[in-house]
Every structure is written in structure tokens, then in C-alpha cells.
Amino acid sequence: MTSQLRILEREIIACERCPRLRAWCQEVARVKRRAYLDQDYWGRPVPGFGDPAARLVVVGLAPGAHGSNRTGRVFTGDSSGDLLYRVLYNAGFANRPESQRRDDGLRLKDAWISAAVRCAPPDNKPAPREIETCRPFLERELALLRRARVFVALGKIAFDNWLTILRSRGLVASRAAFTFAHGAEFEIPGAPLLIASYHPSRQNTQTGRLTEEMLQQVFLRARTVIDGHLRNGSR
Numbered sequence: 001m002t003s004q005l006r007i008l009e010r011e012i013i014a015c016e017r018c019p020r021l022r023a024w025c026q027e028v029a030r031v032k033r034r035a036y037l038d039q040d041y042w043g044r045p046v047p048g049f050g051d052p053a054a055r056l057v058v059v060g061l062a063p064g065a066h067g068s069n070r071t072g073r074v075f076t077g078d079s080s081g082d083l084l085y086r087v088l089y090n091a092g093f094a095n096r097p098e099s100q101r102r103d104d105g106l107r108l109k110d111a112w113i114s115a116a117v118r119c120a121p122p123d124n125k126p127a128p129r130e131i132e133t134c135r136p137f138l139e140r141e142l143a144l145l146r147r148a149r150v151f152v153a154l155g156k157i158a159f160d161n162w163l164t165i166l167r168s169r170g171l172v173a174s175r176a177a178f179t180f181a182h183g184a185e186f187e188i189p190g191a192p193l194l195i196a197s198y199h200p201s202r203q204n205t206q207t208g209r210l211t212e213e214m215l216q217q218v219f220l221r222a223r224t225v226i227d228g229h230l231r232n233g234s235r
Contacts (some may be wrong), residue, residue, distance in 0.1 A: 002052050004144050009047040012118050012137050018130045021119035028065045028120065042072030045119050049074050050112035053147050055226045056093060056219075057192065058084075059138065059162065060154040061199060062117035062126055069120040073102045074113050083200040083212060084113075084154075091219040110226065112145055114138060116161045124201070131161065139165050150222040151192040155199035156180045166191055182210070183218060193225055 001009070016022055029043030046063045060080075063069045067078030075081035076099040085106070089097035093111040098104070117126045117134045126134075138161065142148070153159035163175040171190045172178070178186055178194075186194040197210075197218045204210040 002144065005048075005052055005141070008137065008140055008144070012045050012047045015045045015118065015137075017133050018119060021117070021121055021126070021130060024122050025063075025065075025069050025119050028069055033066045033070075036066065036070060039070065041070045043069060044072070046072060046074050046115065047118070048112055048114035048141055050108035051110055052112070052145070054108070054110055054112035054145055055147055055149040056111040056152065056222050057142065057145055057148045057150070058088075058111065058113045058152045058154065059158040060084075060113070060115045061124065061157050062115050063120040064124075065120045068115075071101050073099065074115055075099065076101065076106075079202050079205070080200045083205065083215065087212065087216045087219050090216060091223045093219065093223070112148075114141055116158050126157075131157065135161060135164065139168075148192045150195060150225050152195045152197055152218060152222060153180075154197050155201075158199075159194075159196050162194065182214060183221075185221075195222060 025043050029041030032041060046068045060075060064078045064080065067081060068074050068076055071077040075084050081099050085094055085099040086097045088094040088111060093109055095107045099106050116138060117131055118137060151162060153162055159180045160175060163172060163178055166172045166188060171188055180196050182196060182198045184196045188194060195218055197215060198204050200210060200215055
């Protein structure tokens with residue numbers, strides 16, 4: 001990891017800007033879920049994870065209360081992560097299909113995973129002000145991932161957050177021109193290709209709104225785009 005990403009990681013972990021979220025994460029870490037009573041919860045903001053030279057950037061909503069808030073690694077230790085890392089592995093972006101804990105040997109290849117909000121929110125619903133407060137972390141992170149070619153937004157909050165960042169850079173005039181839909185793609189001059197996807201939450205997968213095949217197709221499409229850049233000599 002580059003020195004600048006390490007500095008950002010430390011700042012994220014130490015952040016105390018959202019009192020409601022910090023109190024909730026700490027309470028969840030104190031009480032714990034019965035299945036994890038023998039484990040030490042992370043209970044702090046969760047930084048991004050992956051390959052600093054990534055061409056693929058994946059952004060979700062926020063840590064799960066008993067997933068990332070427990071393990072300390074984004075999309076790790078819950079059903080959302082089980083599905084996400086399996087499809088990333090199948091698309092060649094990970095060295096293994098499972099992610100259970102921070103020291104399990106998982107490595108991402110040409111991919112980086114992050115979140116719009118770094119603390120687990122109650123009911124998985126961060127407040128608009130909390131999303132706004134956390135956005136500079138994502139903006140700085142993305143600026144350091146200079147080789148990114150594809151941005152996959154898992155869910156509408158991640159989608160809107162990315163467009164807000166692009167608007168602040170003067171690359172889009174308004175979010176209104178972009179409609180969120182699973183598999184929708186948007187080519188924006190000066191930015192990575194934007195691909196929208198439903199979030200791999202239990203709510204979406206159990207209702208059939210998102211299937212593993214649907215999510216797999218998103219990352220196979222990302223692989224095709226990245227491989228195309230490689231063949232064309234893009235660096």
C-alpha cells in the first residue's frame with residue numbers, strides 16, 4: 001500500500017466525526033451477537049481494502065454491524081461479502097472466494113473495495129449528513145487510485161455519492177441525468193466507466209431482486225473493459 005493510502009487508512013480508523021454512528025458501532029461491539037461472543041469486535045471505522053494499483057474500484061454502502069464492524073475489513077464476515085468475494089474470485093479479481101477475517105490470506109488483484117460510509121449505521125440507514133461527512137474520505141481515496149478504469153457502485157447511495165464527487169470536480173453538471181438501474185453503464189469523460197449494481201444485501205438476494213448470476217455479469221463486464229484497456233496499451 002502506498003504511504004498516502006496508509007495515512008488515509010489511519011485517519012479513517014481514528015475518525016470520530018459522527019457521534020451517532022460511533023456510539024452505535026461501539027455498542028454493537030460491546031454487546032455482540034451470540035454467535036460471536038468469543039470474538040473481539042473491531043468496532044471502529046472501516047478503511048478500504050485491496051490493490052493500490054487497482055483498475056476496478058467497488059464501493060458499497062457501509063459496514064455491516066456484525067460483518068465489517070466485527071472483522072475490520074470491508075465486506076468481510078457476512079452474507080453480502082460471501083457473495084461479493086465469490087463473484088470477484090470468479091472474475092479473476094481475488095485469489096480466493098471467501099472472506100472471513102482480516103488475516104485470512106485474501107488478496108485482491110487489480111481491485112479495490114470501499115464504502116460510502118465507514119461506520120455501521122443503525123438499520124443500515126446512514127443519515128444524509130453522515131454520508132456527506134464521510135464523503136471526503138472516499139474522494140481522497142479515489143484520487144489516490146489513479147489507475148482506476150471501472151467504478152462499480154453497489155446500490156444507489158454509492159451511485160449518488162460517486163456522481164456527487166464527479167459534480168464537485170466539474171465532470172458532471174447534475175445527478176439528474178443519471179438513472180440508477182442494475183447493470184446500467186455511464187461513460188463520463190475524465191472518469192472511470194460507471195457501472196451500477198444492486199447491493200448484494202440479504203434483503204436483495206433473498207427476495208430475488210439480485211441473483212449471483214446478475215452480480216457476476218457486472219464483474220465479468222468490468223473484466224472485459226479492463227482487459228480491453230490492457231490490450232489497447234492503456235496504463
